[in-house]
Amino acid sequence: MQNDEMVPAGYTTERVGFFTDAVFAIAMTLLVIDIPKPEEGTEFEVAEVGRAEAARNLLHFLYEQIPSFSAYLLAFYILWVVWRQHHQLLDRLVRMSPGLIRLHFPLLLLAGLLPYATTVYDHNTLNPAAAGLFTVAVATLLLLRSGVQRRALNDGLLRDDVDLDVYRRDARISWIVGWYFLATLLFCWFTPWLTFLWFGAPLLGGVLNRRAGLDSVRLGG
Template structure:
């Protein structure tokens, strides 16, 4: 006989999903540090030279830490209001977690050789797909009416917009890389900031 899910069951699933996601994200961030090269040298000059030689690895670690932290912050911002979850939402969340987990691997790929379109593109594409997945998850949850009644309107009506704006930053950086090379890293920061300003202006107009 098939199991009949109740609102209480769905609510428990949402809570377990949040706890599980938090744990996986924490592990992914920890794995980033494991791959960091340890500086070498018997003197201060040799030590600093070793740090400089591994400078891109440390920069990539910082970028990936911020990226994963932003993924988690978005998840926390949304799922603090989610009261129910079913198989489609859980499936989307697992895909989102998969893309979180491969971040340390992609960071290593990015730093193993010269940054070319393949290495840069793999990293950027993964982030873009992850954010699009999250946008779909938010849209599905809103459509089912599974946000708490006290959830902000900006979340329940167009909560997916922020993720799509951030995703566009990573996806747009691919053609930019062909034009300006590694300066395309800046697009990852510029587009979300500019998009956030536009989104806040639209929110103020809607609220007014």
């Protein structure tokens, strides 16, 4: 694909990038809205129960929200990673293709759904169905991200200066992480311990990327 090839109307990367940025930014912001907040009441008011008691009550309340904060952190990080990889992908493309544009519909649909799935899990952390919903939403989003990467390669949309070996390596790691997250669905009955497996997904991606980088250095030497 040549960089100076005429791009048909509706297939430039800029508008797709702008719209994707907006959807991800809104989704990442919505994640925090439904985290429970202290309600007005005497148990948190220093004038009513004293400074020490009010502090203990508030700390106890925040401690009870640890599952909510954990889900928020994980969902935010997942959206950040998918957005960041999408940003990098668009910088490597000459243009969009019909197939690639079609894949953005379910990708952005799942990105917009993730705050809802996170809220359902926040309010029902012991419910296996809530954990399953969150797992499926995140795993599908990750797999769609990998599908977008593959479609760009298959449609010949990458710039001439893109290292295809590195691109394919990164794409393989993306698939592995996505399938790993989906596999955690088998353990949804053991929620909330499932959270530890969920946080294993980004750790797995980091280990695989680091190992791939070290292997490349060895081969280069």
